[in-house]
Amino acid sequence: xxKQTLIRNLFLVLLPVLSIxxxxxxxxxxxxxxxxxxxxxxxxxxxxxxxxxxxxxxxPMQLPNEIINNSQLTKQPWSPTISQLDGGGxxxxxxxxxxxxxxxxxxxxxxxxxxxxxxxxxxxxxxHTYQLTDTLPPQLAYVPGSASDLTYDPAxxxxxxxxxxxxxxxxxxxxxxSLTLPYLDLADFGAVNLCGDFIANGEDCDNVTVTxxxxxxxxxxxxxGETLTQLVVSSNGIVLAGDAPGNQPQxxxxxxxxxxxxxxxxxxxxxxxxxxxGASTANSGRWHAAIISGLIEGHDVFxxxxxxxxxxxxxxxxxxxxxxxxxxxxxxxxxxxFFIYDNISDPAxxxxxxxxxGIEDKLGVRGVTYAYAPCCGDSQPPQGYPPAAxxxxxxxxxxxxxxxxxxxxxxYEAIVNGQVPETITNTAVATSSSSDLxxxxxxxxxxxxxxxxxxxxxxxxxxxxxx
Numbered sequence: 164x165x166k167q168t169l170i171r172n173l174f175l176v177l178l179p180v181l182s183i184x185x186x187x188x189x190x191x192x193x194x195x196x197x198x199x200x201x202x203x204x205x206x207x208x209x210x211x212x213x214x215x216x217x218x219x220x221x222x223p224m225q226l227p228n229e230i231i232n233n234s235q236l237t238k239q240p241w242s243p244t245i246s247q248l249d250g251g252g253x254x255x256x257x258x259x260x261x262x263x264x265x266x267x268x269x270x271x272x273x274x275x276x277x278x279x280x281x282x283x284x285x286x287x288x289x290x291h292t293y294q295l296t297d298t299l300p301p302q303l304a305y306v307p308g309s310a311s312d313l314t315y316d317p318a319x320x321x322x323x324x325x326x327x328x329x330x331x332x333x334x335x336x337x338x339x340x341s342l343t344l345p346y347l348d349l350a351d352f353g354a355v356n357l358c359g360d361f362i363a364n365g366e367d368c369d370n371v372t373v374t375x376x377x378x379x380x381x382x383x384x385x386x387x388g389e390t391l392t393q394l395v396v397s398s399n400g401i402v403l404a405g406d407a408p409g410n411q412p413q414x415x416x417x418x419x420x421x422x423x424x425x426x427x428x429x430x431x432x433x434x435x436x437x438x439x440x441g442a443s444t445a446n447s448g449r450w451h452a453a454i455i456s457g458l459i460e461g462h463d464v465f466x467x468x469x470x471x472x473x474x475x476x477x478x479x480x481x482x483x484x485x486x487x488x489x490x491x492x493x494x495x496x497x498x499x500x501f502f503i504y505d506n507i508s509d510p511a512x513x514x515x516x517x518x519x520x521g522i523e524d525k526l527g528v529r530g531v532t533y534a535y536a537p538c539c540g541d542s543q544p545p546q547g548y549p550p551a552a553x554x555x556x557x558x559x560x561x562x563x564x565x566x567x568x569x570x571x572x573x574x575y576e577a578i579v580n581g582q583v584p585e586t587i588t589n590t591a592v593a594t595s596s597s598s599d600l601x602x603x604x605x606x607x608x609x610x611x612x613x614x615x616x617x618x619x620x621x622x623x624x625x626x627x628x629x630x
Contacts (some may be wrong), residue, residue, distance in 0.1 A: 198360050198373060204413055206360060209376045214352045216457035223460040224342055226496070259497055260286050260333060260388030260560070265297075265591045265607040272616045275579050276306065279609070281591045284570035285328035286388045286562070287602065288529050295573070297322040297591040302581030302613070309576035322575060331562050331569030333388050335522050337502075337533040339550075340557040344458065346485055346505035349451035349468050357396070357450045358439050367441035368450070369475065370413040371398045374405060375452060377465065382454065383491045384465065385498040386428060387524040388560075389601055394488065396452050396467045399437050402486050404428035406601070407525045415475065417519040419543040421530030428525040430558070432467075432486040432502045433549075435518040436538070438475035448472040448481060454490070463490045464501075474516050482507045482549075502556040510549040517541075518549065522558055525599055581613040 198206035217223070267279045285291050297313070299305055299320045307315075313322040350356070358368035377383055378392030385391065386404055395405035399415045407427030414426055415436030440446040449470040456463050468485040483505035489496040502520065507513055517538025523530035533556065534547030550556065562569075581587050590608040597603040 200364070201374075203366060204361070204371045206357075206371075206373045207376070208373060209379045211375055211377070211380055212349075212352075212354050212453040214349070214354075214453050214455050216455060218457075219352070221345075221457055223457045224344065225460045226342065258385060258388065258390050258491075260284075260385070261607070262286070262388075262602055262605045263591060263593050263607045265589070265609045267589075267609050267611060269610075270612050270614050270616075271579050273579055273582060273613060277303065277577050277579055277611060279575055279577065279589070281573045281607070282570060283328065283573070283593055284331060285595075286331045286333040286569070287597060287599070288330050288332045288334070288564075290327050290329050291595045291597050292327050293325065293593050293595045295324040295591065295593045297575075297589070299577060300587055300589055302579065302585060302587045303577035303589065304580055306576040306578060309574075311574040312571070313573050313575055315575070322573075324573060326571075328571060329567040329569055330564045331567065332529075332564035333560055334529045334563055335531050335558050336561050337520075337522065337531050337556055337558050340501065340555040342555070343553055344487060344501055344503050344555045346483060346503050347455070347458075347466065347468065348470055349453050349466065350449060350470070352453070354451040354453045357452065358398070358441065358446065358448075362441040362446060365442045367443055368398055368439035368446070369437070369441070370415050372396065372403075372412045373452070375465070377490070380454070382463070382465070384488050385491060386430070386500075386522075387529065388498070389525070390491070394465060396450075398439060398450055398469075398472075400431070400433040400435055400469055400472065400482075400484065401426075402430045402432070402465075402467055402488060404525065407527075416539055417517055417535075417537075419535055419537075419541075420519060420521040420523040420532045421527045422523070423527035425527075427523055427527045429523050430486055430488065430500055430502075431519045431521050431523075433469070433482055433484045433504075433507075433518055433520060435482075435513070435516065436475040437469070437472045438478075439472060447478055455487070458487065459489070459496070462496050464488060465490060474513075477512065477516060480509055480512050480516065482513070498560040500558040502550075502558070504550040504552060504554045504556075506552045507549045513549045514545060520547070520550070520556070525601075579611070579613060581611075583613050583615055585613045587611040587613060 198208040201207050264282045267277050313324050315322050357373050361368050372395050374395045383390050383392050391404050395403040395412045397412050403412045409425045411425045417434040439448040452467040455466045464487040466487050471481045474480040485503040487501040489499045514536040517536050520534040521532040536545040537543050592606045594604050
């Protein structure tokens with residue numbers, strides 16, 4: 164009887180352990196989910212391969228300080244003081260080009276005076292009219308006369324301002340980088356051919372896209388001052404934000420940039436009409452994407468690569484190029500990207516067929532064309548020439564309107580009436596005449612934690628040890 168009881172008790176102890184082992188083993192054997200089919204020709208995935216180049220003996224490239232620090236012609240983007248911010252429209256705390264920021268102390272005790280500052284900026288290319296409002300919560304009492312450039316209404320407890328801000332004109336410069344980033348064949352590191360899922364489902368790998376969700380993996384990037392948590396990679400040699408009005412991310416018809424017609428909000432590393440075959444024609448060329456660590460010192464990048472990708476009208480005309488988009492980190496390279504070229508089989512024929520190298524904002528108002536040749540009867544004359552193998556182009560954001568008064572700083576003070584351990588939430592909201600909906604309504608939220616201040620008495624060394 165005792166033996167049976169011992170066995171039963173041992174079984175009850177080991178059963179949970181065995182269950183955990185089986186669950187872990189099952190999880191280890193799970194293969195990543197295939198991309199989700201959204202519509203024919205388009206896929207969506209949250210599974211992004213992460214490759215650390217240091218595991219393969221690669222030493223990260225250290226970019227010179229002048230490359231990192233020369234993104235503004237005159238004024239540097241404002242950087243916040245101690246505060247905690249809620250990411251909203253145009254107010255991502257990691258975005259140095261946020262339209263609105265609100266700052267104040269993080270901790271204060273009851274009865275203390277909180278000094279708030281709100282910074283509003285126009286990074287677009289034209290003057291806009293703004294309306295700014297800040298409603299005080301019950302735990303804050305406005306200090307009369309403390310507002311700078313704001314009007315306070317005691318009946319509604321709202322601080323307001325309305326006026327115009329000239330353009331900071333955030334745009335890009337594309338220039339050949341003095342340091343060459345390597346062209347990586349991601350297939351050598353285990354990245355799947357993005358054509359594979361389309362071909363397996365009976366589709367051609369022609370004018371197709373895959374959307375990568377960076378946000379669920381803890382990543383984001385920045386393009387024209389807007390924080391992006393998803394990137395759309397097109398088989399036609401471009402990477403897009405995918406949020407432009409009427410976007411057509413699958414378009415193989417290259418354009419001179421900027422162009423108000425879709426697609427928009429894009430990085431064109433070598434935009435041309437690519438057909439990598441599949442159901443109706445023989446498969447040729449490959450197409451990959453991954454997140455790369457250890458390529459640039461201190462920064463991860465989203466790396467999309469087109470390997471021996473053939474023109475739709477000329478399968479023998481191929482190219483190898485990559486787009487490396489810097490992911491948000493310490494802010495030093497926010498908004499930067501690199502175009503990397505390995506081989507273009509026939510540059511003269513590439514010009515004859517048409518291509519675009521450049522960048523464009525969401526509305527097709529701002530943008531830069533580095534090199535271009537028309538296709539499809541377009542009248543725009545050619546510019547530049549396809550880059551040689553080994554070329555790295557650096558795309559960096561620049562404030563061309565930095566000499567303008569493109570930003571304005573407001574301030575006010577309030578007495579803290581909240582009680583310990585309350586958290587006082589206070590949001591500043593701005594609306595504008597911007598045509599970009601993501602920038603036309605923006606906000607920034609500050610959290611003030613009401614806590615008692617504790618002081619630790621300090622003694623001099625001679626008071627402790629004596630003479």
